[in-house]
Amino acid sequence: MVSQYVLDAVVYASLFGLMAVGLTLTYLTTKVPNFAYGSFVTIGGYTSFSVFRINHVNPYFAVPLAFLLGAVVSVAMYLGVLRTLARRGSSLVALMISTLAIDIAFVGIFGIYSDYIGSYYRIENTKNFFRLLADFSLFGLPGLFYVTPISLATITIALFLFLTRTKFGVAMRASVENPSLARVLGIDVERAYIFAWFLAGGFAATAGSFSVLWLQGGTTFGSGLIVEIFAASVLGGLASVYGAALGGLIIGATEILLTQTGIAVFGSWISIYQKGFPLLIMVITLLLFPRGLVSINWHRIIRPIAVFVGLIGNRLGEIFRFVRGE
Amino acid sequence: MDVPTFFLFGVNIIRFMIDLMIAFALYLVVSLSLNLEAGFAGVPNFGKVMFVAAGAVVAGSVSGRLAAFILGVNTHGNYNGFIAQIITQLDSSLSGNAVLSIEILLLGVLLAAAIGASLGFLTSYPAIRLREDYLGMLLLASAQLFQIFLGGYEALIGGTQGIEVPNLFGWAGNGIEVRDVVVLGFLALFAGLVYFYAERVARSPLGRTLRAVRDNEVAARALGKDDVAIRRNVIIIASAISAMAGALLTFYVGAVNAESWTRITWTFWIWVMLIIGGAANNAGVALGAFSFTFLFKVVDQVKFYFQGSIPFDVNWLEYLMFASLLILILAFRPGGILPEKSSVTLPWRTVAEIMGPKSKARSSSGPQFGTPERAKGDPDEPSSAPTT
Numbered sequence: 164m165v166s167q168y169v170l171d172a173v174v175y176a177s178l179f180g181l182m183a184v185g186l187t188l189t190y191l192t193t194k195v196p197n198f199a200y201g202s203f204v205t206i207g208g209y210t211s212f213s214v215f216r217i218n219h220v221n222p223y224f225a226v227p228l229a230f231l232l233g234a235v236v237s238v239a240m241y242l243g244v245l246r247t248l249a250r251r252g253s254s255l256v257a258l259m260i261s262t263l264a265i266d267i268a269f270v271g272i273f274g275i276y277s278d279y280i281g282s283y284y285r286i287e288n289t290k291n292f293f294r295l296l297a298d299f300s301l302f303g304l305p306g307l308f309y310v311t312p313i314s315l316a317t318i319t320i321a322l323f324l325f326l327t328r329t330k331f332g333v334a335m336r337a338s339v340e341n342p343s344l345a346r347v348l349g350i351d352v353e354r355a356y357i358f359a360w361f362l363a364g365g366f367a368a369t370a371g372s373f374s375v376l377w378l379q380g381g382t383t384f385g386s387g388l389i390v391e392i393f394a395a396s397v398l399g400g401l402a403s404v405y406g407a408a409l410g411g412l413i414i415g416a417t418e419i420l421l422t423q424t425g426i427a428v429f430g431s432w433i434s435i436y437q438k439g440f441p442l443l444i445m446v447i448t449l450l451l452f453p454r455g456l457v458s459i460n461w462h463r464i465i466r467p468i469a470v471f472v473g474l475i476g477n478r479l480g481e482i483f484r485f486v487r488g489e
Numbered sequence: 490m491d492v493p494t495f496f497l498f499g500v501n502i503i504r505f506m507i508d509l510m511i512a513f514a515l516y517l518v519v520s521l522s523l524n525l526e527a528g529f530a531g532v533p534n535f536g537k538v539m540f541v542a543a544g545a546v547v548a549g550s551v552s553g554r555l556a557a558f559i560l561g562v563n564t565h566g567n568y569n570g571f572i573a574q575i576i577t578q579l580d581s582s583l584s585g586n587a588v589l590s591i592e593i594l595l596l597g598v599l600l601a602a603a604i605g606a607s608l609g610f611l612t613s614y615p616a617i618r619l620r621e622d623y624l625g626m627l628l629l630a631s632a633q634l635f636q637i638f639l640g641g642y643e644a645l646i647g648g649t650q651g652i653e654v655p656n657l658f659g660w661a662g663n664g665i666e667v668r669d670v671v672v673l674g675f676l677a678l679f680a681g682l683v684y685f686y687a688e689r690v691a692r693s694p695l696g697r698t699l700r701a702v703r704d705n706e707v708a709a710r711a712l713g714k715d716d717v718a719i720r721r722n723v724i725i726i727a728s729a730i731s732a733m734a735g736a737l738l739t740f741y742v743g744a745v746n747a748e749s750w751t752r753i754t755w756t757f758w759i760w761v762m763l764i765i766g767g768a769a770n771n772a773g774v775a776l777g778a779f780s781f782t783f784l785f786k787v788v789d790q791v792k793f794y795f796q797g798s799i800p801f802d803v804n805w806l807e808y809l810m811f812a813s814l815l816i817l818i819l820a821f822r823p824g825g826i827l828p829e830k831s832s833v834t835l836p837w838r839t840v841a842e843i844m845g846p847k848s849k850a851r852s853s854s855g856p857q858f859g860t861p862e863r864a865k866g867d868p869d870e871p872s873s874a875p876t877t
Contacts, residue, residue, distance in 0.1 A: 196622045198535075198629060248819055256533045257819050259625050260760055263535065264812040267757050271808030278801030386752070387637075390630040397626065435641030442634050449615065449623060 170308050172419040174377050177311035178370050180411030182388070183395035184318065185366035187407035189237075190396065191339045192356040193245055195255065198262040200392060202269035203233045203364050204385030207371025209273060212380060215295050216286050222297050222376060223310070229372035230365040237364020238357055240265055266386060273382040291381035298376045311373055318366065319408045326404075335359065391418065394441035398448050400455020409456060414441045505786065507669050511741065513782040514676035518734040519755070520762040520778045521687045521771060522727040528769035528829075529696060530723040531703030532616050536628030538755035539635045540728040543608050544601035544735030546639065549646040549654050549745035552597035556583065556655050559593075569647050576653045584659030594657045594675075598736050605732025606725045613721040632752060639747035651746025654739055672741045679737065683730055687771045699723065700769065753808070761815050767825025776826055781811075 182204060189197045210229035211222035244261055253261070277289035299306040326332040337345040338355040345352050371385060378384065395414040399406030418440045425433035452459055519541060526532045534540075553576070557564050562578045565571050583590045615627055640649045661671040690696050701709040702716040709716055739745045758781065766777020785807070792803035818825065 194622070196626050198625075244816055248816075251820055251823070253819060253823060255621050256527070256625075257764075257823060259533065259535070259622065260764060261816050261819055263752075263757055263760065264815040267753055267808050268812035270753070271805040271812065274805035274808070275801045278805070282800045387633065390633050393626045393630050397623070435638060438634050438637055442630055445627065445630065446615070449619060449627065453619075453623070 168419055168423040170305065171423075172416045174307050174311050174415075175419050176412040176415030177315040178374050178377075178411075179388075179391050179395045179415040180315045180408040181311070181318065181366050181370040181373075182392045183399060183407035183411035183414075184315075184322070184404050185363035185370075186392055186396045187399060187401055187404050188359045188363040188366075189241075190401050191404075192359045193241070193249070193258070195245065195258045195262065196393070197363075198259065198389070199240065199266035199269060200363075200367060201385035201387070201389040202266050202273070203237060203367035204371035204374065204388060204392075205269065205273055205380075205382065206233045206236060206364075206385075207368030207373075208375040208380040208384060209276065210368065211295060211372040211375045212289075212292060213280060215297055217280065217284050221299075222295055222372060223299075223306075226369055226372050229368040233368025233371070234361040234365035237360045237367075240364075241357065241360040270382055270386065277382060291379065292375075293379055295376050295380075307373060307376055314369065314373070315408060315411075319405060322362075322404055331355070331358075390438045390445075391415070391441045394445035394448075397445050398455055400457040402455065403457045406455055406457040413456075414444060417441075417444065504666065505790070507666065507673055509782060509786045511669065511673050511676055512786065513779055514673070514680040515734050515738050516759070516762060516782055517680045517775055517778045518683045519731050520759050520766075520774050521683050522730040522734075523759050523763055524768060524771065524774045525687060525690065525723055525730075526727045528763065528774070529691065529699040529703065530720055532720060532724060533621050533625055534612075534628060534724075534727075535625045535756060535760075536612075536632035536635075537731065537759050538750050538752060539628075539632040540605050540608055540731040541735035541738075541755045542635060542639065542750035543604050543728075544598075544732030544737075545739040545745050545750070546646055546735075547601040547604050547732070548597050548736035548739035549652060551600060552593055552657075552740075553579065553652075553655050555596065556589075556593050559589070569644060569652055572647070572652050576655055579655040580659055583655055583657060587660035590657040590660055593655075594740060597657075597740065598733050601732040601736035602729040605735075606729040608732070609725040609728025610721070612728065613724040616724055617717050617720045629752070629756075632756065636747060636750055636752075639750065646745045646747060649747050651744055651748070653744045654742075656743055657740050669741075676737060676741070679733070684771065684775065691769075691771055695719075758811070761811050764815055764818055764825055767827040767829060769829040770825070770827050773825050773827030773829075780826075 182200075185203070186197060186200050189195075189200065207229040210232055211225045214220050214225035214228070215222045244265060245258060248258055248261055274290070280286055281289040301309060324332075326336055334345065334350045335355040335358065337348070338350055338352040339359075342352050345355075367385075374380075374388075375384075391414055392411075395411040396407050397410070398413060399408070399410030401407075418437060421440050422434060422437045425436075448455060519537065523534060523537055526534050553572075554564070554568055556562075556579050557568070557575055560579060560582045562575055562582075564575055568575065583593075612628070612631075616624055619627065639646060642648070643650070646652055656668075658668045658671050661668045690699075698709065698714050698719060701712070702714060702719055706716050762777040762781045763774055764777070765780055766775065767773025788807055788810070792806075795803055822828075
């Protein structure tokens with residue numbers, strides 16, 4: 164039997180990986196940290212919640228709907244607010260404030276929606292709800308334990324194939340790396356950006372629709388996850404979707420494992436500081452290697468270690484041969 | 490003793506005005522401090538709530554214990570556990586002792602300022618090193634963590650349940666409204682001082698240096714300005730001011746809990762005031778704070794008429810309203826209602842007068858700076874003569 168905190172770590176890690184990939188996609192294109200990103204997670208959460216509580220359908224069937232909803236809203240936000248403001252020459256700070264405003268507007272919309280379905284369908288606890296008890300179980304383990312890592316892996320591999328093997332994907336990378344040069348070459352940069360925002364909103368909502376099967380949900384539950392999402396993206400370097408996936412895995416796993424270890428060693432009061440671990444990792448990342456994991460020259464770190472290990476191995480081999488009398 | 494009542498549209502206007510002005514004074518202080526950081530120095534603080542809450546925490550946790558210690562109230566070694574009992578005893582002692590009440594109030598506010606300044610000093614470390622976007626993410630995340638911490642760590646301010654705070658205005662009388670008028674007096678004095686300070690900074694060489702650092706860090710550095718120290722000091726001062734406002738709010742309300750310190754209430758609303766009014770313009774920020782507070786309070790009164798007729802809580806519409814208002818302002822009037830003015834320097838004629846004796850002495854050696862004829866005719870002279 165797998166212990167609870169290993170399950171927690173796997174699910175958290177995969178969910179944050181998914182979310183960080185989306186946030187990084189939006190950052191890559193517009194270079195604005197999207198403070199409203201957490202609310203896209205909430206969109207997914209409410210899609211699952213509504214489908215389960217109103218239509219009594221398993222939330223897993225809500226995932227495509229959640230993806231689509233999050234994606235469309237995300238594109239609307241990009242076209243309606245961010246691009247409009249950017250074209251009017253807004254500064255970076257103004258754009259950041261506008262994403263904060265959108266986040267607040269989302270909280271309002273979720274509030275209205277939850278009040279409405281609460282009174283119309285006579286559902287209780289719409290503004291804050293416990294995790295939905297609808298997960299299937301396979302070999303005695305909850306379904307999310309399989310579904311979330313597989314989703315993250317699928318999405319990362321699909322993104323890799325898309326960005327390197329398809330023409331549009333290569334065009335998208337070009338638009339991100341050098342928009343003016345890409346325009347000169349006839350690439351429709353806008354279309355690439357819109358598609359990036361489409362995917363980003365979709366990934367967030369997908370992660371959100373999974374996460375209400377595992378975590379508490381509510382009008383601000385996505386906004387509350389912003390600590391981990393930002394930490395994961397920053398750790399990944401905000402410049403690479405693979406880095407973001409890796410960052411999410413590390414953040415999710417360390418948060419759970421460190422907290423559980425802390426509780427075992429020091430007592431349950433440690434759990435207040437659970438979100439302190441991702442923040443600490445974020446601070447360390449910003450101080451030591453602000454361009455994230457992908458910027459570290461692993462070659463330079465690994466080679467000396469490899470050489471050292473090789474030397475030790477040689478010496479051990481000599482000793483071994485000497486002992487055998489060769 | 491009671492404050493007279495006067496009804497208009499079924500609302501007690503005097504009560505309404507007192508509430509409005511108290512909220513305005515507090516919001517004005519915090520938005521002016523944000524203006525110092527974000528407007529003048531160009532440090533976008535997206536974690537404002539953390540600094541205001543820090544002051545409230547000091548007021549909520551330290552001042553009560555201090556009062557209990559001074560007055561010899563038995564806390565049974567568990568202040569939060571016996572809070573109701575302790576506060577009742579404290580209130581009855583403090584209501585007869587105005588001097589001690591004010592001393593504890595001032596001490597609490599000063600302590601809050603100290604804590605806020607330390608927090609600001611900590612924040613300044615990343616703030617002067619990171620780009621705006623990374624800084625925004627870091628501060629937003631830190632503020633979120635701080636709120637979670639306040640909710641979880643109950644020894645401080647009782648977590649989400651909250652704790653009561655001794656009534657330091659009990660000496661002003663038993664009527665709630667008389668007390669409120671006294672509080673308003675204190676807050677107005679405080680807000681006036683902060684406004685005076687902010688305006689002095691804005692019009693001083695320091696203010697112009699701040700803008701120079703904000704607009705072109707490299708040029709400011711080349712002119713010998715220590716941009717790092719300037720930014721750090723502004724963050725420290727602004728954080729101290731916000732913390733004082735948080736402490737005063739807590740003393741006024743008489744209770745504090747972790748729930749009220751959210752990204753919406755003390756980060757977003759403050760940014761709304763700053764953007765509506767006009768960043769880097771103190772009068773604009775004051776106007777923004779007043780417009781926001783007025784709208785907020787009026788909506789508060791009006792919304793109950795609609796409560797029955799729509800199937801959701803009207804408060805949510807407030808979020809949508811202010812979010813759309815902010816985005817519209819950003820799109821159509823990015824400078825706010827009163828945009829930033831060019832720096833106020835001395836009038837041209839005064840400069841000429843000051844330069845007078847010198848320029849006379851040098852008059853034989855060709856053209857000099859500041860003579861009116863030259864200022865009009867020469868295309869090399871700066872074309873925008875500063876005005877007052």
